[in-house]
Amino acid sequence: DAKTTQPPSMDCAEGRAANLPCNHSTISGNEYVYWYRQIHSQGPQYIIHGLKNNETNEMASLIITEDRKSSTLILPHATLRDTAVYYCIVRAAYSGAGSYQLTFGKGTKLSVIP
Amino acid sequence: EPEVTQTPSHQVTQMGQEVILRCVPISNHLYFYWYRQILGQKVEFLVSFYNNEISEKSEIFDDQFSVERPDGSNFTLKIRSTKLEDSAMYFCASRLAGLAEQYFGPGTRLTVT
Numbered sequence: 001d002a003k004t005t006q007p008p009s010m011d012c013a014e015g016r017a018a019n020l021p022c023n024h025s026t027i028s029g030n031e032y033v034y035w036y037r038q039i040h041s042q043g044p045q046y047i048i049h050g051l052k053n054n055e056t057n058e059m060a061s062l063i064i065t066e067d068r069k070s071s072t073l074i075l076p077h078a079t080l081r082d083t084a085v086y087y088c089i090v091r092a093a094y095s096g097a098g099s100y101q102l103t104f105g106k107g108t109k110l111s112v113i114p
Numbered sequence: 115e116p117e118v119t120q121t122p123s124h125q126v127t128q129m130g131q132e133v134i135l136r137c138v139p140i141s142n143h144l145y146f147y148w149y150r151q152i153l154g155q156k157v158e159f160l161v162s163f164y165n166n167e168i169s170e171k172s173e174i175f176d177d178q179f180s181v182e183r184p185d186g187s188n189f190t191l192k193i194r195s196t197k198l199e200d201s202a203m204y205f206c207a208s209r210l211a212g213l214a215e216q217y218f219g220p221g222t223r224l225t226v227t
Contacts, residue, residue: 034215043118043205043218044157091214099170100214101147104157 018075022088118219137206
């Protein structure tokens with residue numbers, strides 16, 4: 001799996017958009033970008049994933065650059081409940097054995113400030 | 115919305131004792147996982163399970179660990195002889211066939227004294 005690089009921490013004002021960057025310059029053609037978050041000590045929560053097109057769901061938007069070497073997770077209107085560690089994970093679409101285990105890095109600690 | 119559940123939420127045990135952590139994955143999911151997170155550290159993969167057998171395991175998952183799906187709903191992690199360094203949050207996760215996104219439970223905090 002390709003390695004990812006994320007800033008260790010970010011602040012965002014409540015109600016503003018939170019833009020969380022991720023670099024994955026060694027990503028290969030069959031690898032997806034996944035985003036998870038972990039609120040305090042809870043279990044990680046799946047947010048969104050994409051291959052090359054931008055994606056949007058009820059939680060967030062994912063913007064992937066044309067060369068796929070970086071991406072940005074956007075929380076359009078951050079709330080205090082969005083304070084969490086956000087993980088960017090690059091993972092092959094299908095690995096044959098289908099195990100799909102996730103390799104978590106240190107992520108970005110997002111603090112939403114009132 | 116269906117969710118992964120785990121019991122107990124907190125388990126305290128003495129070093130050398132056996133513990134069993136329990137998980138109920140989402141009902142139509144076929145792939146199951148255990149991860150752990152030592153306080154202040156990264157979430158680490160332990161083992162994946164499919165079709166009643168282990169499909170992959172990490173080097174952390176040594177002979178002291180075992181997993182089982184004893185019936186159609188539960189998925190368990192057993193640690194035979196706990197060590198102080200096994201103290202961590204243990205998370206169970208599950209996913210559907212054909213999709214890679216995993217859904218995690220709330221975790222069991224294991225404290226070994």
